[in-house]
Amino acid sequence: MFCSVFCKRVISSRKAILCSKNDNADAINSKVMENVFGEKVILYSADTVQSDLTNTEAQAYPSEYLQTLSPSGLPPAVLGLKVGLPVMLLRNFNPERSLCNGTRLIMQQIGQYVLKVKILGGSDAVELIPRFTLSTLPGTLPFILTRKQFPVKVSFAMTxxxxxxxxxxxxxxxxxxxxxxxxxxxxxxxxxxxxxxxxxxxxxxxxxxxxxxxxxxxxxxxxxxxxxxxxxxxxxxxxxxxxxxxxxxxxxxx
CATH class of the missing domain: 3.40.50 (Rossmann fold)
Structure with a gap:
């Protein structure tokens, strides 16, 4: 019960937990979200390998393995969301509407192809966030990982x-x-x-x-x-x- 109250206070009062490591922030976000009332929606990414690998070599990296990877700058392969949770935008989307990398949002509606959100502390205007196709930088992995996923993550805690x-x-x-x-x-x-x-x-x-x-x-x-x-x-x-x-x-x- 107190976790639900805590979440509401974080959203309304612009509170946050700051961590030195991304893993710590993810662990806190996961734990808090599990204790928040509401249905959890799981959204899976579509991951592919882009490189000079042959078909045989590419098959050595099945989608199940690719979804275990969490390279910096890419959204989670398995994204759990609930309506009412604060999330952070991970990419510049529409700067004219203040939808930039690092903008905190409140989840309004979760769809398979689009998310409806409001900017935390902004107007009541509903914004639509589609899935993005993002890739890792060369040298990050032995191959270029391309991931199609919503560019957001839960942000009770952040780095x-x-x-x-x-x-x-x-x-x-x-x-x-x-x-x-x-x-x-x-x-x-x-x-x-x-x-x-x-x-x-x-x-x-x-x-x-x-x-x-x-x-x-x-x-x-x-x-x-x-x-x-x-x-x-x-x-x-x-x-x-x-x-x-x-x-x-x-x-x-x-």
Whole structure:
């Protein structure tokens, strides 16, 4: 029940969970979506191989295998959606109508060939999103993977990089996996406009780390807080590092 309330609050108040890794964001999105009331619609991509491979060589990459691949920049091969969920557009579609890469949308209706959405925080105009045909860049895989799929993904949680340019009111930063660079941490810390609107989640054992990495990361956070906010962010920790406890933690404080 609280997950349903949480989702509604995220949508209405422009809240988001920011993660350092895409896998962490996907795991949170999947878990939250499973606990949201409503029918889940599964949409499968059409994947093909484009290369100089012979027919025999191409047959070595069946569609079942291609759908297990998740290269950067391509939408999921198996896309699960529910009406009312926030999603993020993964490609520039119609900049004149603010439908750009990174735009957050609210799912209105799910069809086999088109999605009906509204821009989060925008007008009430309904926009139509068709399936896109997208390909991987040369060198990403031993072959060029072409995928026809809706260019969206669920966006309760997103990577820190994807949060750039987002208008957010409340932010939770998941630092259970450390950031790659200092600048990435700075981006995450600058998403909210007030210390009261940000929560930082650290690993439970960060205070008991055997090396100095934890102290260094904590000092970076403290310094960035002082640079960006008038008062310190309360660094919250949970008793269990499990995803379930993390979701409960977020719902309980938001």
């Amino acid at each position: 820190i990089n994807k949060s750039q340019g987002q208008s957010l009111k409340k932010v939770a930063v998941d630092l259970r996996s450390p950031v790659f660079t200092h600048s990435q941490l700075y981006v995450a810390m600058s998403r909210a406009t007030s210390a009261n609107d940000m929560t930082i989640l650290l690993p439970e054992n960060i205070a008991h780390a055997q090396n100095g990495d934890a102290d260094i990361e904590r000092s970076q956070i403290d310094r960035l807080v002082l640079e960006n906010y008038e008062k310190n962010v309360v660094v919250a920790k949970i008793k269990s590092p499990s995803l379930k406890s993390y979701l409960w933690f977020q719902v309980s404080i938001w």
